[in-house]
Amino acid sequence: MTGAILRGRELSGDVDLEVDAVVIGTGAGGSVALRELARAGLNAVALEEGPWSTAADFDQREDHMLPRLFQDMGGRATEDMGIRVLQGRGVGGSTVHNTNLCKRTPEPILDLWARSHGVSGAGVADLAPSFDSIELDLAVSEIPAAARNANNEILRAGCEALGWKGGPLKHNRVGCQQSGFCELGCAYDAKQNALKVMVPQAVAAGARVYADVEALRLEHDGQRVTGVRAVARGAGGDVVASVNVRARVVVLAASAVGSAALARRSGVPDPYGKLGRGLRVHPGGVVAGRFDRAVEGWRGIPQSYECTEHLSYEPGSDRRVWIVPAFAHPIGAAASTPGFGAAHMSAMRAYPTLAVLTAMVHDETSGEVLVGDDGRPVLRYAMSDADRGQLALGLAACARLLLAAGATEVSIPAIPSRRVASLAELDALDLSFVRPHAVPLTAVHPMGTMRMGDDPRASVVSSTGEHHQLRGLFVSDGSLFPTSLGGPPQISIYAFALHLAPHVVARARG
Amino acid sequence: MRAPSDRKVSRRRLLGIVGGALVLGASAVAVVRTRGYSVPADRRLVAFSPWQFIVAQHAARRIVAPDRPGDAAIPAADDLDVAGFVDAWVARMDGRVRRDLGRFLGYLEHAAPIGAGFATRFSRLAPTEQDEVLASLESSSSDLLRAGFDGLRSLVFMGYYRDPTTWAIVGYDGPLVNRPAGGWR
Numbered sequence: 001m002t003g004a005i006l007r008g009r010e011l012s013g014d015v016d017l018e019v020d021a022v023v024i025g026t027g028a029g030g031s032v033a034l035r036e037l038a039r040a041g042l043n044a045v046a047l048e049e050g051p052w053s054t055a056a057d058f059d060q061r062e063d064h065m066l067p068r069l070f071q072d073m074g075g076r077a078t079e080d081m082g083i084r085v086l087q088g089r090g091v092g093g094s095t096v097h098n099t100n101l102c103k104r105t106p107e108p109i110l111d112l113w114a115r116s117h118g119v120s121g122a123g124v125a126d127l128a129p130s131f132d133s134i135e136l137d138l139a140v141s142e143i144p145a146a147a148r149n150a151n152n153e154i155l156r157a158g159c160e161a162l163g164w165k166g167g168p169l170k171h172n173r174v175g176c177q178q179s180g181f182c183e184l185g186c187a188y189d190a191k192q193n194a195l196k197v198m199v200p201q202a203v204a205a206g207a208r209v210y211a212d213v214e215a216l217r218l219e220h221d222g223q224r225v226t227g228v229r230a231v232a233r234g235a236g237g238d239v240v241a242s243v244n245v246r247a248r249v250v251v252l253a254a255s256a257v258g259s260a261a262l263a264r265r266s267g268v269p270d271p272y273g274k275l276g277r278g279l280r281v282h283p284g285g286v287v288a289g290r291f292d293r294a295v296e297g298w299r300g301i302p303q304s305y306e307c308t309e310h311l312s313y314e315p316g317s318d319r320r321v322w323i324v325p326a327f328a329h330p331i332g333a334a335a336s337t338p339g340f341g342a343a344h345m346s347a348m349r350a351y352p353t354l355a356v357l358t359a360m361v362h363d364e365t366s367g368e369v370l371v372g373d374d375g376r377p378v379l380r381y382a383m384s385d386a387d388r389g390q391l392a393l394g395l396a397a398c399a400r401l402l403l404a405a406g407a408t409e410v411s412i413p414a415i416p417s418r419r420v421a422s423l424a425e426l427d428a429l430d431l432s433f434v435r436p437h438a439v440p441l442t443a444v445h446p447m448g449t450m451r452m453g454d455d456p457r458a459s460v461v462s463s464t465g466e467h468h469q470l471r472g473l474f475v476s477d478g479s480l481f482p483t484s485l486g487g488p489p490q491i492s493i494y495a496f497a498l499h500l501a502p503h504v505v506a507r508a509r510g
Numbered sequence: 511m512r513a514p515s516d517r518k519v520s521r522r523r524l525l526g527i528v529g530g531a532l533v534l535g536a537s538a539v540a541v542v543r544t545r546g547y548s549v550p551a552d553r554r555l556v557a558f559s560p561w562q563f564i565v566a567q568h569a570a571r572r573i574v575a576p577d578r579p580g581d582a583a584i585p586a587a588d589d590l591d592v593a594g595f596v597d598a599w600v601a602r603m604d605g606r607v608r609r610d611l612g613r614f615l616g617y618l619e620h621a622a623p624i625g626a627g628f629a630t631r632f633s634r635l636a637p638t639e640q641d642e643v644l645a646s647l648e649s650s651s652s653d654l655l656r657a658g659f660d661g662l663r664s665l666v667f668m669g670y671y672r673d674p675t676t677w678a679i680v681g682y683d684g685p686l687v688n689r690p691a692g693g694w695r
Contacts, residue, residue, distance in 0.1 A: 073599070075603060080653065333680075338648075340573040341573065341641060344573075351682065374604070
């Protein structure tokens with residue numbers, strides 16, 4: 001088969017395909033699975049709900065890129081609207097808008113999965129070749145200190161002043177112009193992501209990608225998967241064609257939200273009630289520090305330094321917070337600045353002098369992905385008291401870092417905002433108000449809704465990634481992870497997809 | 511007209527009694543009280559009904575009210591047609607979101623003023639009174655109402671700060687792509 005990326009919106013008629021394997025989603029996990037299938041000489045296609053964009057489409061405008069690159073136009077949220085959930089759509093998935101952070105799955109997390117969740121064959125040594133290969137493909141390297149912008153430098157200075165653990169991050173960029181618009185897609189094609197690297201490699205090996213095609217239902221007989229029923233949508237969302245694919249293997253790679261929702265919608269067997277459960281999201285809140293100099297945090301690489309002082313991977317730890325910078329462009333900044341009217345505009349005038357940090361919780365709350373009456377995903381996530389405590393700890397730590405780095409005032413967005421100008425004021429601050437709805441929260445890392453493990457009573461898929469009950473159905477995205485990671489998931493998703501690909505290929509061969 | 515403070519009869523108590531249930535009640539009220547709203551003939555709405563547009567327009571004017579009144583460098587919400595932008599944006603969102611926002615606008619117009627101590631529709635209140643209503647939503651004890659207000663607020667900010675004429679207010683120099691020779695300002 002000749003590889004290609006096709007736009008579903010340009011289809012002139014219904015499509016009926018019979019292939020060896022169909023992959024749903026083209027982000028980190030889906031693109032690797034597709035590539036490996038194609039490289040094995042198999043007839044493989046991918047269905048991607050969102051559009052196919054190129055660097056020329058990324059115009060650095062928030063109002064233009066939110067609808068193009070994000071699910072629900074950037075407005076996806078938990079069912080109670082307490083946490084905004086940013087997820088990608090389009091060829092390349094979330095790797096198109098993410099901030100390119102590259103960390104391997106921490107060893108304690110892999111050990112935990114083996115020890116407590118029945119995951120086999122996924123230890124550090126087992127995964128090392130996959131991590132090595134992925135990091136080579138994506139040109140992963142440490143972000144040099146010279147490329148650290150003022151916002152990140154403030155985090156470094158705060159860590160140093162407090163004697164806290166911190167360090168430079170790794171990324172997958174080549175030819176970075178340091179424009180600072182990473183979360184809106186890279187206009188300079190510097191991101192070595194699924195869109196630029198993995199999907200083209202898959203296409204070069206003969207895979208076909210259908211963009212604008214939404215999978216509606218997995219076809220199966222209760223024992224084995226037989227294909228996918230989908231529709232191609234036009235620019236306005238109207239259905240322009242049906243797309244039916246018959247295949248021995250279906251790979252779910254539509255994210256921990258999309259994959260679980262599709263599986264549930266399709267009546268995939270779930271005898272032990274595990275499908276869709278165990279949702280983790282890394283909920284994060286922000287703290288802004290005002291400086292008496294220009295910071296202009298929208299310039300440069302958005303995240304190049306991390307603070308791990310409060311990050312332990314031990315289950316139940318009282319230190320489960322990962323801190324990184326989190327600067328936003330004006331629309332995002334306005335939305336996360338409390339208030340309205342004159343007071344809000346006045347606060348926005350401080351924008352160039354602000355440094356912003358986020359505390360992401362390595363969460364243990366167990367959420368769930370359900371399916372609404374309209375067939376769309378519903379994210380149920382009620383943050384546990386323990387995780388609320390971690391969030392409060394994290395916000396306080398962000399404030400401390402900013403003050404230590406020289407902020408004249410630190411603000412925790414809330415109604416009313418909590419402002420402190422000294423460590424003494426911070427120490428006196430009652431943080432019991434911190435919870436969803438009281439502070440603006442964002443999550444960008446859904447995980448864990450089709451978790452892997454060898455025990456069918458405790459997991460949805462086996463350690464090979466294949467569904468326990470439905471032969472030929474594989475998962476290749478963050479749904480696999482039995483717990484949250486406590487850090488950026490993209491490299492873990494890429495690597496697990498590569499690690500599990502031989503099982504997918506073997507099944508697709510029949 | 512009495513001062514706003516005179517009308518705040520047991521505001522907290524009232525809010526405590528009605529709570530989130532008012533959202534549904536207000537939706538029902540909104541269904542029957544949607545007359546008397548008109549938009550210019552050349553205004554083509556794609557998601558909102560006329561009454562929803564009027565309510566969104568009034569809310570937008572207050573949500574991005576200028577901090578320096580009279581400063582010609584600060585565009586008003588109407589200058590940028592923020593409500594029109596929100597209407598077009600919402601039209602592209604899924605039906606569930608459109609329904610929820612419509613219900614919230616109904617609540618804002620008909621029930622929220624009562625909760626804030628006013629016996630008049632939101633769109634007919636004076637600007638300072640509208641601010642009081644919006645503030646009551648922002649600080650409501652109901653997570654649902656606060657979330658609804660935050661959703662509307664976010665859409666309005668999107669409609670406002672998307673425009674290059676607002677970037678100078680916040681000291682932002684804008685995208686590098688397609689940047690005019692003299693800069694966005």
